[in-house]
Amino acid sequence: MAYAGSAVLEGDAAAFAAAIRSLVNNPRFSDVTFVVGRERQEVFAHRCILACRCQTFQGMLCQPQPGAQEPWPPQTPLVLSHVQPEVFLAVIEFLYTNSVTLNSLIALEVFTSAVEYGLVDLRKLCVEFLTGALSVELVCEALQAAVTYGQMDLQQHCLVFVEDHTREVVQTRGFHELSGAALGVVLQSDRLAIDEPDLIRAVREWAHVSSVECIAEAWKCHALRKGRGAPSRLYQCRRGTQPREHHSYLQ
Template sequence: MSDPPRAAYLRGNLGSFAADMRRMINAPELSDVKFIVGEEKKVVYAHRCILAYRCEAFSAMFAKQHLSCDAKEAEIPFDLSDVQPEVFLAVVEFLYTNCVMLSSKIALDVLTSAVEYGLDELQKLCVDYINSTLTVESACEALQAAVTYRQTGMKDKCLAFIEGHTKVVLDKPVPEIAKEVVCELRLFLLTPEELTFLEAENKKDNFIAVDKIAEVWKFHALKKPSGIAFHLLRRRKGTRPRDHHKYLNLYHK
């Protein structure tokens, strides 16, 4: 008597599956949740079950709404005014298809959202894209993001790119040449934990002057940004909010 055939796990056409799932992105039909996204208040339609099972942050968001309101109030859209619609749609695309379309315009902001939503695989895709598309114009901002989100490989890539594209004048060391650019980093936006990490990393190459880091620690201690240049306190679009930013916001009102 022959043995029964073994069970087998077989895959269909993943490409067609992803294409079908992509058709559901921002489709009003059969959607059960809405988001009002960005300053332009763009409506984005989605499906709770997909977002919740793919992302713990959305699962917690929906669970909190379910516990705090009745069935009628559950239809109220979620307000996401601090993210660009194209960035949020990129996140949704990844959740639906496990793929994402990135461009230099949105990659850093998508990375920010990936960190905020705890999407490790999307973070990796963003970092790989940013590393492969660095330009003279984008390298400093990418370096800032790498330090903020503790992406060591991305940080090293940015530093190597900056060093490789820095014109050496009178045989001066790169940190001295880059001093004026480094002074424009918005260090005041970092949390104390992030600043501690940056301070430890900075000991390796001394790109950032010690007195600049001390100035940021002074701000954290006093919660008073007086005397600090206005543009160094302004959040970059897509920057993840931190608790201490409320002191910066009050300063600008």
């Protein structure tokens, strides 16, 4: 007796997605509760969804409660005091729907959470959003996050923006709060659109907020940048540096 071949037939994807979305932060049928942020806001979830979507949550939910042998019981809330409720809800939204609602106020923290939870696709969505939302005020915070977490794709996008808007960026609070490592990424660029003395003044102002450790390195890096050409071109000026008489000696 012959049997017809099997086939995968799909129903209404939109209806399915809407049904799953309705479970986001829904206390009905939830079996795990998070207490999030300083506001101690309750967020409801379903451990089967969290566990199959994120290994970090899988490990968190499988770990026994301190002093107990069994996995974390449903009636005991998990306290996450270090994250904003809006940020955590964005992560939960992604885990349930594979999409996320972002704005410039939470995007960086969602990006940070994505890295910490190992959510590669969410991290990529955050980078996509941040790349399109970069501004003079936001770019240094984004660069700092990229350097801290070793995210080279976001770091490169931020650096290109800084190169094109250097004069405005160095006057922001975000620039003055960069770590030494993040500032070093900026100072190593050949394409900063600012004259050398102006940049050094900006670094000195940064030092009042941070430290003086990078001033000497900044001066050396920008006064004499090694060229990549023939041996006769040992040094070359950067893009934003204005021509000066003594530059002839650098050739």
